[in-house]
Amino acid sequence: MKHHVTVGVDGSRESRAAARWGAQEAALRDVPLRLVHAVDWLISPAVPGLGSEGADRWADEALTDALEDVRRRHPGLEVSTRSLSGRPAAALAAEAVDAGVLVLGSRGVGGLVGFLIGSVGLSTLVATETPVALVRVSDAPEEAEPIRYGEIVLGIDIHEAADKVLTFAFEEADRRGCVLRAVHGWKMPSIYQYAPFFDPENEREIGRSVTVMLDDMLMPWRHKFPSVRVTHEAFMGPAGEQLVRAAARADLVVVGRHLRRSPLGAHLGSVAHAVLHHAAAPVAVVAHD
Structure with a gap:
């Protein structure tokens, strides 16, 4: 411990x-x-x-x-x-x-x-x-008490096992007694770039499927932390941009980074990089396999 x-x-x-x-x-x-x-x-x-x-x-x-x-x-x-x-x-x-x-x-x-x-x-x-x-540092006077929004924002990828990231976020929400808002960004499969026509129902169906997968991913932690109120949202578009917007009214943003190393050194990841440089809220980066 x-x-x-x-x-x-x-x-x-x-x-x-x-x-x-x-x-x-x-x-x-x-x-x-x-x-x-x-x-x-x-x-x-x-x-x-x-x-x-x-x-x-x-x-x-x-x-x-x-x-x-x-x-x-x-x-x-x-x-x-x-x-x-x-x-x-x-x-x-x-x-x-x-x-x-x-x-x-x-x-x-x-x-x-x-x-x-x-x-x-x-x-x-x-x-x-x-x-x-x-x-x-916020723009408020240094002695002023920070604004509490009562929400932690979690950026999560449903295609990766990120138990450490989820555990950290749920524990923080549990300690603070605040809402945990899980968000996931997705994009249309590349095959749709070559489709002769586009059916909007395909996008809606994929969106519904991704939302179900996100809910399933969160379920074990909902049971482990029953006192934490959880909301979740799957959206089509860059995850970094959405997290930065969500951070405007968050007490903390939690994102993950891979422990894998490339020949050029450790890799932070585009989503974590965007959030670190542009989010106004404190950002917690949690390493995971």
Whole structure:
């Protein structure tokens, strides 16, 4: 069993948002929170002239600020801090091995300084089998309480066995007492591209069949988590676009990624990639076979 939630912090507004989200998650799970900082990344061209002493001081300040903020919001939560050495992707992946979830802040595409962004953040994500939650800063004032929509959105592929993804999503909905909305995008078989005419009833029939398959896939988890209210929707079109739209009124979006590795490295997947870069809600990426 995983016994804590780990959050990567770097003193930025994004990492403070991640620490607050991680603290709430740890409180929901009734487990300790661990705040970690990877020192080595700051000794880089991104922050010229910082030096090792300055990097250590930066790390201490980042951890202390996050610790004080979390303790003020969750006085009963057990919180520890740790300064890591080594490149952040590898260091955070190693730190996440015994965590229930790793939480990172996200600036989205185009950030400059900080390890919780861009290629390094994505490298961390694909370097660990632990679920990773990426949290984006909202436009609301920093001290404002986040809006609760009471819904978790799950992006699922009915053609794959994704037990870990389903379990994570149902457990999160169960902890939060909120609705779980499962969505699946599908497209017409390629043979229809060459058909001399198109019968709209074929599309409707395939849509009904896909919806039944989605319902069947969810059924075992409905029985396992009877208190979770589940809605589901199968639609024709790109899954990433639909999930991004659904994320506008979600507390969390859950997607999967394959553990398979290509010759060029780990593969994130187009749906997860789109959601990570464009969804406003926190996104949890769960690795599965």
